[in-house]
Amino acid sequence: MTLIFATATVILILVVVLLGIRLRKRSNHLIYIHDKLTSILDKGTYERLLVFDSDPQISQLLKDMNQLLDHVHRAEAGYANQEKEMRNMLSNISHDLKTPLTVVLGYSEALLHSASLTDQERETMTGKIQDKAQEVLRLVHSFFDLAKLESGDTELALTKVNVSELCRLKMLSFYEMLTKLELQVELSIPDSDVFVKGNEEALERVLDNLITNAMKYGAEGKVLGLSLDVSSEQQVTLSIWDRGKGIPEQEHSRVFERMYTLEDSRNRLYQGSGLGLTITKRLVERMGGSIELRSVPYERTVFKVDLPLAR
Structure with missing residues (x-):
């Protein structure tokens, strides 16, 4: 009887020790996950979490977190690219608007202040002002059409x-x-x-x-x-x-x-x-x-x- 009790006690102690080791290991893994995630988010790096094979549940959690990090990084890259495209678009629109508007201002100033212009010259300048104004209008329409499409405000009836x-x-x-x-x-x-x-x-x-x-x-x-x-x-x-x-x-x-x-x-x-x-x-x-x-x-x-x- 004493032997059985001693054996059971030893087994129980071993189980408690093993559980303690496992809990400590899991605790260390969780501390690693917390510290590594904090570092990745603070520094904005593209690192990934090391996957541990010793604990299936922790391993699956780490894989899921790495997938989430991949998704976040792709979203950030997409946003950065979109922001770059938008800056380029605004820069190019400014350039494209500036050219015809400069022509419009130049001809309109000539029409206002040049009394010696012939009727033919005035007609030619007026026609060029009209053409440039239409060019500006087409560009503005294109810009707003794209903005509406990308915002989802435009419904297309199929x-x-x-x-x-x-x-x-x-x-x-x-x-x-x-x-x-x-x-x-x-x-x-x-x-x-x-x-x-x-x-x-x-x-x-x-x-x-x-x-x-x-x-x-x-x-x-x-x-x-x-x-x-x-x-x-x-x-x-x-x-x-x-x-x-x-x-x-x-x-x-x-x-x-x-x-x-x-x-x-x-x-x-x-x-x-x-x-x-x-x-x-x-x-x-x-x-x-x-x-x-x-x-x-x-x-x-x-x-x-x-x-x-x-x-």
Whole structure:
């Protein structure tokens, strides 16, 4: 009896010791987690917590915390990038507004203070003031349109849209400009109607932006193409392409950023707000679609838009 009691006592003592060791180890782990998290947050570093395999529950907790840290760091990086884009956008908008406004002020001052101007000169200056004022208005509208899209204030009513007919009509509306630029047009649109789930006004703007972009930067290739394919039972692919100078591969990831423009777009021939492709991407995404760029200079530069098929 005494032996049994002594054995039980020893076993109990061993259990208590083991529990004490385990609790102390867990306590040390918790202290490490607290100290490490405090250090990461205070210093703003991109470190991770060391995962201990000895305790499955603590190990899972550490893995979950590392995932949370990854999420926080991605959010911070996204916010920093967005803030940088916004600063660049405001800087570029200031530049783009300053140029036409300077012209407007210069001509208006001449009209006010130059009594010797002929009627023809006054008419010419008035026309240039009108053109520059329209340029400023277009830029301001683009800026506010993008702001509304990104804030979610703009509701897009999605309906069944005949995208094949819309593409034909849109290309016809650009006929005069395409002819003036001596661009050959290649169309590949199914004879039967193709319907997508989208917003007709938004789709028109997407087409306007992509066709205008192809004319501005792809005119050297002398070809502008538009194709429409029912790529699956759930998706329609709209492609607008050209054989112009294209976009360098290192720039592909930036083309949809706010205020992104090619280097020569500050030249008068290529003047643009830099918001067109950003607005296009936001509109496509709001319609449940996606857009991508593929470009091989002087061979084929294509913007592909995937949209949900409407049955």
